[in-house]
Amino acid sequence: MKQPKQPKPQKLKKPIPVNWLEFITDDNLKLAIPVGPRFQVDVPDWTGPPHEGYDESINSRWLGTQVWPIKDARSDTKVDLIGKGRSNFCTCPSPGSIECVKRHVNDKKVQLQFDLGPAFWKWRFNEMGQEVSKLWNLEEQKQFDCIVKMNPISEGKSFLTPALECFQTLCSGTIVSYYFNVYVPRRMSIKTRAGIKIVDTDEDEDGKDLKSSRKRCRSGSGKFVRTRYLTGRR
Amino acid sequence: MEAGGNSLPSGPDGVKRKVFYFYDPEVGNYYYGQGHPMKPHRIRMTHALLAHYGLLQHMHVVKPALARDRDLCRFHADDYVAFLRSITPETQQDQLRQLKRFNVGEDCPVFDGLYSFCQTYAGGSVGGANFLKCTSLASEIHFLDIEFCTSGDGVFYTTDRVMTVSFHKFGDYFPGTGDIRDVGYAKGKYYSLNVPLDDGIDDESYQSLFKPIMGKVMEVFKPGAVVLQCGADSLSGDRLGCFNLSIKGHAECVRYMRSFNVPLLLVGGGGYTIRNVARCWCYETGVALGVELEDKMPQHEYYEYFGPDYTLHVAPSNMENKNSRQQLDEIRAKLLDYLSKLQHAPSVQFQERPPDTELPEVDEDQEDEDGRWDHDSDMDGVDDCKHVSGRVKREYLEPKDTIGRHCCAHFLTA
Numbered sequence: 001m002k003q004p005k006q007p008k009p010q011k012l013k014k015p016i017p018v019n020w021l022e023f024i025t026d027d028n029l030k031l032a033i034p035v036g037p038r039f040q041v042d043v044p045d046w047t048g049p050p051h052e053g054y055d056e057s058i059n060s061r062w063l064g065t066q067v068w069p070i071k072d073a074r075s076d077t078k079v080d081l082i083g084k085g086r087s088n089f090c091t092c093p094s095p096g097s098i099e100c101v102k103r104h105v106n107d108k109k110v111q112l113q114f115d116l117g118p119a120f121w122k123w124r125f126n127e128m129g130q131e132v133s134k135l136w137n138l139e140e141q142k143q144f145d146c147i148v149k150m151n152p153i154s155e156g157k158s159f160l161t162p163a164l165e166c167f168q169t170l171c172s173g174t175i176v177s178y179y180f181n182v183y184v185p186r187r188m189s190i191k192t193r194a195g196i197k198i199v200d201t202d203e204d205e206d207g208k209d210l211k212s213s214r215k216r217c218r219s220g221s222g223k224f225v226r227t228r229y230l231t232g233r234r
Numbered sequence: 235m236e237a238g239g240n241s242l243p244s245g246p247d248g249v250k251r252k253v254f255y256f257y258d259p260e261v262g263n264y265y266y267g268q269g270h271p272m273k274p275h276r277i278r279m280t281h282a283l284l285a286h287y288g289l290l291q292h293m294h295v296v297k298p299a300l301a302r303d304r305d306l307c308r309f310h311a312d313d314y315v316a317f318l319r320s321i322t323p324e325t326q327q328d329q330l331r332q333l334k335r336f337n338v339g340e341d342c343p344v345f346d347g348l349y350s351f352c353q354t355y356a357g358g359s360v361g362g363a364n365f366l367k368c369t370s371l372a373s374e375i376h377f378l379d380i381e382f383c384t385s386g387d388g389v390f391y392t393t394d395r396v397m398t399v400s401f402h403k404f405g406d407y408f409p410g411t412g413d414i415r416d417v418g419y420a421k422g423k424y425y426s427l428n429v430p431l432d433d434g435i436d437d438e439s440y441q442s443l444f445k446p447i448m449g450k451v452m453e454v455f456k457p458g459a460v461v462l463q464c465g466a467d468s469l470s471g472d473r474l475g476c477f478n479l480s481i482k483g484h485a486e487c488v489r490y491m492r493s494f495n496v497p498l499l500l501v502g503g504g505g506y507t508i509r510n511v512a513r514c515w516c517y518e519t520g521v522a523l524g525v526e527l528e529d530k531m532p533q534h535e536y537y538e539y540f541g542p543d544y545t546l547h548v549a550p551s552n553m554e555n556k557n558s559r560q561q562l563d564e565i566r567a568k569l570l571d572y573l574s575k576l577q578h579a580p581s582v583q584f585q586e587r588p589p590d591t592e593l594p595e596v597d598e599d600q601e602d603e604d605g606r607w608d609h610d611s612d613m614d615g616v617d618d619c620k621h622v623s624g625r626v627k628r629e630y631l632e633p634k635d636t637i638g639r640h641c642c643a644h645f646l647t648a
Binding site: 024064115125129 | 256257259262263265267268269273275278281282285286287288289290291292293294295296297298299309311346347357360361364365388389390391392393395396404413414415416419420430432520525526527528529530531532533534535536537538539541542544546557558561564565568626627628629
């Protein structure tokens, strides 16, 4: 038999400070700063600048591997083109259409490959954008679209595990690459041209206003409540 | 272009500078998981924009060396590094106690390639810091560490060698610290500054704090090098952030710090509306180079992320700026007062950096070195930091315990 609920003791609430300076200096909100060897870096005393030869091998390692400029790069890199945006002129039959964009993106890519030489490949521009779709046949692309649609974020699902199960020869890096390079921009291009003003890169936030998309505590419609990101919890 | 607050004799602000840019082409494919707001792909998007705006071609671009275990263990507890190295999405269910202890699992999830991701971006930061060391002006290096939108985690709280200034949303917000009264401890007293802000701060309000405060910091502290964390979550429309800065407003801070002509390391940080992150960091790279970018974005691999206008700049929203003029004045006054208590830096001669400072040669090819893991330690669980009446919570450890940072999983802000 159920016990009657005991009324909870009333807690006295501290009045909420209305003044910002009061709020930011409110002791109740104050977290202690941990101090000790586990919490602070030990900054050694300065003993003078590094002398010649000392730690050189270590230092040179940290300089990394230079990718640009390359030794035989053309020194006539077009200075007047630095910072330049897209041209106002377009001779495409349907300017601004998906096909128009594809054509210009491709032209720019070819130009970039010419300008960068081997750096183009080192920076993997060949693995960026719609180029990545060339590695997937139409059937696979359709399957992937299905998998993403059937595993929406709003239900706390993820496309990655089902995609790995479906495409067993592919690793997660390849699938993620397809998602960001092909799937998302394709979806965005369609929605943009359908007149949706704010297209978010996450599945279930299309068309919502900025305020709700910034919610840190998302309550699902029923079975799933998302955790909050970047809260004050430690 | 507004004149900078340069208090040192130097060239005009429009002078182009030598810029080194660290980029690893692997970084874009790391994935925190569906729904997680942190997307390393934003860095790849930035890279493509830089290339098509012609900026990459005017920088020294370097692939960073991966940080090894021993490199990470210079700054982090051995067991924390060992944990990061060994944990995988498949094994995490068996490590619940460790996950809780190291604050990993939610904001900072376990994902495929987690450790190599940490090695990658740590390598970039350390690489950049090494360049700073080589080019620093002063005979004694003081570092200034500026955070744009989240408060720091107190790692320099007790030293006077590093000054930390942090601008952030105050309140129930990661990581929960950043009280205006947290000014440092012991030798580090007044070498930490926290600037607590409320929702909706706009360009003008932000600059009304940033410039006077940072101007004064540069004057009294005279750092030999500056690290500026350019977290883009302070931009308008950020998925998690709640400020209302425009890209130009955000970049104005970079421009201002650059005008002091002190070696400057720009690092990333937060930023969860990835199209705006790419816009911002591309524009700010332009600022670093002294180049203005046209607003109409060039067509490129990620062009469709930027519809419907396909522009570099986006207007801030009409959200309410909850930071009143009075609040800002009070905060500014309090912080300038703290700064006035700061001892002037011991007589460090400031030398003008010659224009062709010799920078170390970068090898074309570098062999990868494998870090060997040969140390294990067993530490007690971390105490939760409770609300206490004092400002600090001191902890004393046996000399044998490793020195390391508070176990705050910071890789969220790569």
